[in-house]
Amino acid sequence: MRKKFDEELRHLNNLLLEMAMLNETAIKKSISLLDDKDEAIAMEVSNYEERTDVYEGIIQKQCLKIFVEQQPAASDLRRVSAALKMITDMERIGDNARDIAEICMMLPDDYASNKFPLVKQMAEATIALLNKSIDSFVNMDIDSANKIDDEDDVVDNYFVMIRDELIDIIKSDFDPAAAIDIIMIAKYLERISDHAVNIAKWVIFSIKG
Template sequence: MGTRKGYDLELKEINDRVETMGKQVLLAIDRTIIALEKMDVVAANAIMKNDALIDAMETDIEERCIQIVVKEQPIASDWRRLASYMRMISDLERIADNCSDIAIYIKKLASLKTVTPPAHLGEAFSSMRQMVADMVEAFHNEDLQLAEKVVKADDVIDDLFEKNVQEIRDAIKADTDAIEQYLDYLFIDKYVERMADHVTAVASWISFITKGELNIMFTDRYARESKDDPQ
């Protein structure tokens, strides 16, 4: 085993890398929002290419967590932190994947006749983006109140998702020649909703790190949604 000082430095290094990964995911979201607004194919390709960087960050952090467990046999509180990191980076990586998924639909939409996007899609994207920003700040400061705010904000995204779905239904009925475009927007809307779920999961692990318990609001929601969505 190494010295306690070296062990603490390793833990801090992992912590910093998780935070950096969160910031990279936030940057990917910002780029996705802009690419969608402008229907920018070049930007969409860059988003998809950048996903490999976030995948590599996940792998690096995961390996570091495993190595410190094997070498140092951490105490319960540190083990709780390391286990939380590994769950967090999985959700962060999924958010980045969803940005790439949306980029694919941006490229498709850019090649089709332009239609008006769902009225609340921009609001949903912006609200989800704020959840990620708050989550990164809550993680940095171990701020439980802010983490709980993130969990509660998921309800806003769910409401906006349903509003967008209804608007897409109405738009398809009114313009059957644009079904493909509206279905693409429906998938994008669903990805935004799923991204918010992943952010909620990350925020809940902040509570587990600091208090040793998961946010009850999150665990109840996760149990309900797991029944509806096997993925």
């Protein structure tokens, strides 16, 4: 019975990793639109969002299957329950990546992306945080999960730096509408980071209760 449960749990972990990879790719592709407003890539991001919705349903069914067939107890029950909570955050991350893509596609044609290297750095930090939170679940690493909340401060600091940078740039005759778009992109990245923190909290719950 335990062997069967472990197999079902491995399958659940693999599904979560696949969903996380979709999230990561969607974020990377959406941010790439800052440099090149490519309709095809924007459509890919939208497709990734739809695929995360599909994964959410698949993982829900896998969790239900484990509940019904394996009747997990104690820590195993918490682990499966945590996975159900995590996919809600991961689905929203897909939504946020799509929102970033849509904003990038609306930026002015003469927008100079090289003015905002901090946005790309913030995206990299956000992706790294998301990956760490997912890995902490798969590896049941509570030490790593406990660090996520503090590491989220790095992403929050990027948001503040970008905001302050935009204030200075607007004073030098930068398009205010484009500035609002940039701050919205940063805000969505901050939200993604918050979802990664939520995932880490569910990891802690699954281990400690």
